[in-house]
Amino acid sequence: MTIKLNRSAPSIIAYIVLVFLGIFFILPFIWVLVSSLNTSATFSVTWPAHPSLENFQIVISTGLVAQPFKNSLILAGSTMLLTILLSGLAAYPLSRYHFRFKSALMYGILFVSALPILAFITPLYALYVALDPIVHMIDTFHGVILFLVASALPFNIWLMKNYLDSVSIELEEAAWVDGASTLTALFRVVLPLSAPGIAVVGVLSFTGAWSNFFIPFIIFQNPDNLPASVNIFSFFGAYGSVNYGQLTAYAMLYALPVMVLYITVSRFFVKGVNLGGVKG
Amino acid sequence: MQVEVARSVTPARGGRRRTHLRTGILFMSPAFLIMLIFLIGPVLYAVYVSGTNMALTGVGAASPQWIGFSNFSHILQDNAFFNALRVSLTYLVGSALIGQAVLGMLLALLMRHRHPVFKSILGAIAVAAWIIPDVVAGFLWYAFLAGGPQSIVTPGLLNSILSTFGLPQHAWLQEYPMAAVIVANTWRGTAFSMLLYASALEGIPPELFEAASMDGANIWKRVRYITLPLLKGTIATDLVLITLATLSDFTLVWVMTAGGPGFKTQLLTIYTYQQAFKFYELGYGTAISLLILAVGAVLSLLYLRILRIEL
Numbered sequence: 112m113t114i115k116l117n118r119s120a121p122s123i124i125a126y127i128v129l130v131f132l133g134i135f136f137i138l139p140f141i142w143v144l145v146s147s148l149n150t151s152a153t154f155s156v157t158w159p160a161h162p163s164l165e166n167f168q169i170v171i172s173t174g175l176v177a178q179p180f181k182n183s184l185i186l187a188g189s190t191m192l193l194t195i196l197l198s199g200l201a202a203y204p205l206s207r208y209h210f211r212f213k214s215a216l217m218y219g220i221l222f223v224s225a226l227p228i229l230a231f232i233t234p235l236y237a238l239y240v241a242l243d244p245i246v247h248m249i250d251t252f253h254g255v256i257l258f259l260v261a262s263a264l265p266f267n268i269w270l271m272k273n274y275l276d277s278v279s280i281e282l283e284e285a286a287w288v289d290g291a292s293t294l295t296a297l298f299r300v301v302l303p304l305s306a307p308g309i310a311v312v313g314v315l316s317f318t319g320a321w322s323n324f325f326i327p328f329i330i331f332q333n334p335d336n337l338p339a340s341v342n343i344f345s346f347f348g349a350y351g352s353v354n355y356g357q358l359t360a361y362a363m364l365y366a367l368p369v370m371v372l373y374i375t376v377s378r379f380f381v382k383g384v385n386l387g388g389v390k391g
Numbered sequence: 392m393q394v395e396v397a398r399s400v401t402p403a404r405g406g407r408r409r410t411h412l413r414t415g416i417l418f419m420s421p422a423f424l425i426m427l428i429f430l431i432g433p434v435l436y437a438v439y440v441s442g443t444n445m446a447l448t449g450v451g452a453a454s455p456q457w458i459g460f461s462n463f464s465h466i467l468q469d470n471a472f473f474n475a476l477r478v479s480l481t482y483l484v485g486s487a488l489i490g491q492a493v494l495g496m497l498l499a500l501l502m503r504h505r506h507p508v509f510k511s512i513l514g515a516i517a518v519a520a521w522i523i524p525d526v527v528a529g530f531l532w533y534a535f536l537a538g539g540p541q542s543i544v545t546p547g548l549l550n551s552i553l554s555t556f557g558l559p560q561h562a563w564l565q566e567y568p569m570a571a572v573i574v575a576n577t578w579r580g581t582a583f584s585m586l587l588y589a590s591a592l593e594g595i596p597p598e599l600f601e602a603a604s605m606d607g608a609n610i611w612k613r614v615r616y617i618t619l620p621l622l623k624g625t626i627a628t629d630l631v632l633i634t635l636a637t638l639s640d641f642t643l644v645w646v647m648t649a650g651g652p653g654f655k656t657q658l659l660t661i662y663t664y665q666q667a668f669k670f671y672e673l674g675y676g677t678a679i680s681l682l683i684l685a686v687g688a689v690l691s692l693l694y695l696r697i698l699r700i701e702l
Contacts, residue, residue: 121610125501129513132498136516136578139531142548146534154537155545201422204415218691220423223430225635225687226437227660230680233673234433234440261429264422266632273628277594293414307590314522322524324642344526355534362527369522374515 143359152356166360175342176364183321183338184368185252190259190320191313194267197260198312199305202271203297207280217269224265228325231262236329250332258326263316270315274308275301310379318369339365441678455674462678472679474654475662476686479638482573482658483690487637490577492629495584499592500614502585514585521582529646532575536563536647564648568656572644579643580636584629591625592618627698631691638687659683 146152147166149159170176205213235258239248248254278301286296302309324340331337343365346358441462445455466472498517502510520528538546539562550560563571595618603613619626641660644650650657650665657665659679667676 122504125505126509129498129501129505129509132494133513133516136513136520138548139535139578140516140519142534143527143531153545154534154547155551156548197422197425200418204411204418208411208415218688220426221631221635222684222688222691223426223434225639226434226684227639227641227663227680229641229660229663229667230437230677231433233677234436235429237436238429238432257425258429261425264426265430268422269628269632273624276624307593311586311590318522324524324526340524343524358530362523362530366519366523366527370515370519373518373522377511377514377518 143362146355147360147363149356166356170357170361179339179342182336186255186338187317187320189256191317193260194263194316195309195312198264198267198271201268202275205272206275220265221269232325232329255327255330259320263319267312270312271308274305278304306379310376314373314376317372321369437677440674441681443674445674446672462675466678475657475659478657479659483637485573486576487633491580491584491633494581496588498585499588517582520578521580525642526646528579529643533647536571565652568648572647572656576643587625587629591622595621623698627694630694634690635687638683
């Protein structure tokens with residue numbers, strides 16, 4: 112795919128503006144980068160006298176990383192996969208079919224998800240306690256994952272529905288004419304074309320689950336099950352002298368998996384496939 | 392949300408309609424079942440709790456009683472609530488509606504046709520700001536804005552830069568707390584809007600722009616008469632989503648200012664937290680949460696009205 116690079120005057124202005132914005136975005140990060148290499152870091156941004164990776168070593172070796180990160184990966188990864196699957200499935204009828212209560216349904220599910228999470232904690236815990244005789248939910252991974260998925264679904268169903276709206280129905284109808292069932296057409300025609308939607312939903316749901324602190328904090332009781340999001344919260348809230356070097360090193364490690372996911376998936380954000388089969 | 396091409400299956404009649412309904416229900420049921428149990432259930436319970444005087448200590452703990460709308464009428468007579476409402480709305484308009492949406496659109500528009508490597512780097516930085524957890528983002532900004540004439544801590548990056556240019560330093564979080572949290576939240580959330588708009592822009596056929604420029608339309612005209620109208624759906628979606636997200640924002644501001652100094656940056660969520668958790672008044676706190684939800688719902692319906700969007 113050839114990329115048209117624009118070298119005219121408006122383009123140069125655009126670059127200048129973008130560079131300024133880039134600087135705006137990167138400034139607060141500089142402190143993190145610089146401090147993580149400094150064993151006696153403060154708020155000021157100064158290149159350390161003896162830059163070292165010791166902060167990272169300390170953070171990793173005191174068990175703040177291995178188990179919590181593993182837990183976080185399980186939670187976030189499962190949430191992401193389930194959310195993509197369920198929101199894609201649910202968004203399809205909402206996009207394709209007419210039904211009278213469609214608007215109400217869509218608004219309803221969206222607003223329910225807007226309730227601040229603080230209001231959910233007590234009811235959810237009470238619910239889990241009530242369910243205990245039937246199915247054990249407290250201190251389980253599935254107990255946390257199911258709620259994370261539930262809270263990610265409304266937002267992501269909306270997003271998926273909007274992405275699906277832009278996949279022309281003619282393509283699917285062509286597949287149906289060729290004998291494909293609804294499900295086959297969905298998987299082989301629609302889904303690949305809605306790759307940007309799936310990519311965004313994936314990143315969003317993973318990130319949301321990765322950084323969710325309240326729910327694992329409440330539901331898990333065994334400290335070995337706690338994910339990194341809980342650990343980092345207590346790290347930042349530690350009383351007494353806070354070691355900014357270790358704090359920033361931990362923050363960088365914590366942000367890493369999410370960044371890796373984004374970088375891997377970002378090329379799907381751009382819809383570049385031209386099937387050529389639909390005019391206008 | 393992208394350009395609306397023919398999207399609906401022709402409304403079905405009779406047997407076809409039944410098949411649609413059946414398939415529709417089948418596809419939607421796993422998601423809706425999970426949402427029903429884990430989301431709607433607790434919400435209904437929360438609605439019930441908001442009508443009680445449930446608390447973690449005292450009378451409300453031993454035997455919570457139904458007090459009807461009592462919590463709500465107390466809230467509506469509480470000056471602190473209205474202050475928090477004002478703070479939250481200012482925060483919303485400043486950081487989300489003006490900040491994130493406009494900046495996100497600007498970035499998405501400017502980034503088209505730029506060099507791909509430049510795009511990836513800038514995009515990654517913006518997304519990094521969005522992706523890092525609230526706690527970290529709050530602390531980053533705390534450190535960035537640290538210092539000032541009477542501060543005992545070393546100056547953060549902003550003050551250091553200002554002092555190298557001979558400009559006065561300030562204790563930003565004390566002197567301009569609202570501005571500080573608004574800018575921080577804009578920095579934080581812009582990438583989301585940028586992503587939405589960027590992928591929506593991809594859906595506009597380039598022929599439309601070419602035809603317009605051949606007719607003599609300059610950039611502003613093209614944006615105003617082609618881009619924005621075609622993106623109405625995306626704009627509505629974006630505004631609704633960031634409004635709901637911003638109204639629930641808590642950690643970023645909490646870490647930066649804890650709602651202070653005084654009550655200057657006490658968002659509705661921070662007010663809720665203090666009522667529900669510091670004073671252990673669960674019923675009261677839950678009632679406030681429901682009011683926050685109502686505010687979000689009203690605003691969303693307003694956007695859709697203004698933009699004349701239909702689902």
